[in-house]
Amino acid sequence: MAERGVALNPEEGIQILERTPAVLDAWFRGLDDAWLEANEGAETFSPRDVLGHLIHGERTDWMPRLRLIREFGDTRPFEPFDRTGFLEHIHGRPVGDLLDEFARLRADNLAELATHPLDAAALAVRGRHPALGSVTVGQLLATWVTHDLNHLGQIARVMARRQTEAVGPWREYLGILEWKRAGG
């Protein structure tokens, strides 16, 4: 168990990780493309892109990096994560299919995570990020959780901004319309 304070309690983190697929399912399944394909301009993610990016993270980022740390510590840097590596993978596929894939991948990854020790000593083990340098297992786990939340917030913002003009004078009460873009 991680200490309180700076570290994230892994059990709490897993509660978020296991819920994100169902949150997105409730939000996206059956929703019009007008919402799913909306974005904030060139090179920005639509809600559907975010789902693709999360799928790509399950396949290439979080658990592969944890496995690498477990095997090689910080002697071998992580593969760089391709923020847009999902584009071909999701092309032309129905959103229900993508939601199913994300749920399946996340469940598999959490089942594997449950086989790893997550006590204080395990969380302190260090790996090497190709750009950020030395990082710990605990930071990787906290980032996995926070990355989900980052993108849930991004989806809300992208959808909200469609109504920037439509809300008329209420705009000043809706802080989300002023949030800056988040990184991927």
Add this chain to the structure above:
Amino acid sequence: MAERGVALNPEEGIQILERTPAVLDAWFRGLDDAWLEANEGAETFSPRDVLGHLIHGERTDWMPRLRLIREFGDTRPFEPFDRTGFLEHIHGRPVGDLLDEFARLRADNLAELATHPLDAAALAVRGRHPALGSVTVGQLLATWVTHDLNHLGQIARVMARRQTEAVGPWREYLGILEWKRAGG
């Protein structure tokens, strides 16, 4: 049907309104209080507070205002909405109970909304906001939708910020950790 562009298509808006209770249910039910009670400091909302605030909006804000416009146009201003009017109502109640209440109230309000005309003429009818002045039915509907999204984004942000330190050097990749607080 509203024109494309500035106005929100009411059918698209209703798609979001009818999904928000299920999104929150998937996110909050069974979740630790460490997540549900987290906030951003004094006078800020926790995720549980946001749920209370959304319940209060269903009871006193959106449909009551639409009814008032239908009956009195802009000759009678709306009742001011009490942003923290929910506090006593949610005190001590389990989150599952609050989720059930929100889902029930939202479903009832959308059933009533379906009995109102929402063509271009109906959306252009004006009411009077006590602080913002003249507003239209279309703006009220767009604000109801965007208010949901605003608070979904807020919940993601409040939960993300618990890990501001725990993510270590990944912080710079997580834009949500820098978003300013949104109004209620």
